[in-house]
Amino acid sequence: MEIQGIQISELAIKYDTPFYVYNLNRMKENVSEIKRAFGADKGRCKIFYAMKANSHPVLLNIIKKFDIGIDAVSPLEVKVALNAGIAPDEILYTGNYESTEDLEYVFNNGVKINLDSTSSLDKLLQIGIPEMISFRINPGQGAGKYDHITTGGEKAKFGIPIEKALQAYERAQNAGVKKFGIHTFLGSGILDEDHFQEVVELLAEEAGEIRSKLGIKFDFFDIGGGFGINYHKENKKFDINTCAEKVYGKFDELMRKYDLGDPQLYIEPGRYIVGDTGYLVTEVTSIKDSFKKYVGINAGFNILIRPALYGAEHSIEVDGKEKMKKSEKVDICGQICENTDIFTRDRELPHIEENDLLIFKQAGAYANVMSMPYNMRMRTAEVGILDGEDKLITRAENLDDFYNRILVNEM
Ligand SMILES: Cc1ncc(COP(=O)(O)O)c(C=O)c1O
Incomplete structure (x- = not known):
């Protein structure tokens, strides 16, 4: 081979x-492909590479050249991304069960913060009032190739239950936060292109309620990662173009329906870029x-x-x-x-x-x-x-x- x-063999x-060996040209092709499919160069969508998939600095340097951001899960991931020269506002931090020290680090470094729980919100507000905040919503249902990588639903440890999301935004708003995002991520390794428009649907409904009750206008709408690749005996090539078309079809329709304005779409692919x-x-x-x-x-x-x-x-x-x-x-x-x-x-x-x-x-x-x-x-x-x-x-x-x-x- x-x-x-x-x-x-050589x-x-x-x-x-x-040893592991990486075909870095292939990685570049993957980044180009997903950027093209989602119209990232036209500003419709912002891509954040989920560096948890592979955080080698050589890879992060390639990411930087493609002008896409980083999805980081821990303070040290943030640090490694900063060390690679990624700008703080190009980094979106989504932790879980973090400590006050973790939040202090990400807040003080000026990265975008997406919170997984209301207890993290309480901790963060003790540290300071960020200009922007986003919450990871758990809509009560998940997806994912294996149970272990299903990150939404009642058995998942992630996200704020949908019925508590409104209160979270209200608390942040009352504390003086001015800008907002909304996020969800239901699972990894998904080969069904329809899944992602369903995610848009779940999130838009919730965002619509928040918009109508609190008057919040969302700057971004983050549907997470999860774009699958073929492993053993899987002959269904995930079609990223079809996926993007379907996502935008739903997105445009529902932003109008729920009076959500013109938020930027965020996606956080990890596996799709390096798998x-x-x-x-x-x-x-x-x-x-x-x-x-x-x-x-x-x-x-x-x-x-x-x-x-x-x-x-x-x-x-x-x-x-x-x-x-x-x-x-x-x-x-x-x-x-x-x-x-x-x-x-x-x-x-x-x-x-x-x-x-x-x-x-x-x-x-x-x-x-x-x-x-x-x-x-x-x-x-x-x-x-x-x-x-x-x-x-x-x-x-x-x-x-x-x-x-x-x-x-x-x-
Ligand atoms: C918040 C978040 N975003 C993105 C990803 C990347 O997922 P994937 O590699 O399936 O694209 C993960 C993976 O766990 C995640 O937790």
């Missing part, structure tokens, strides 16, 4: 497996002929947790055997001492031998950022490829990194 003419010799740019390159370390064939690789859920966390399935290629017949069904597992460390079960693949390279595709989002050194299996290196040139952008973690944080060896 190759990326931009560079053989993965990279594996140069960088040692396991298909990343690959995890691993090596087969051991094959066990047990009740079935277990293929062991030199990475585990400590490196790519999505399968263990959500039951997610990634496409997997056996390097150099892409065209060979899928002649066996195997379970692929990692080296972590947990029985959840299984990437896939009964996957049909070409005959696999030790030292083969196994490449996990769609590993650009919610992948390396979730890694950890459990079992003292350290985090991997990351490689970027831009315009046909590969570069090590993060070195692998090592034992010194572990000991550097240890202050006391014996007590």
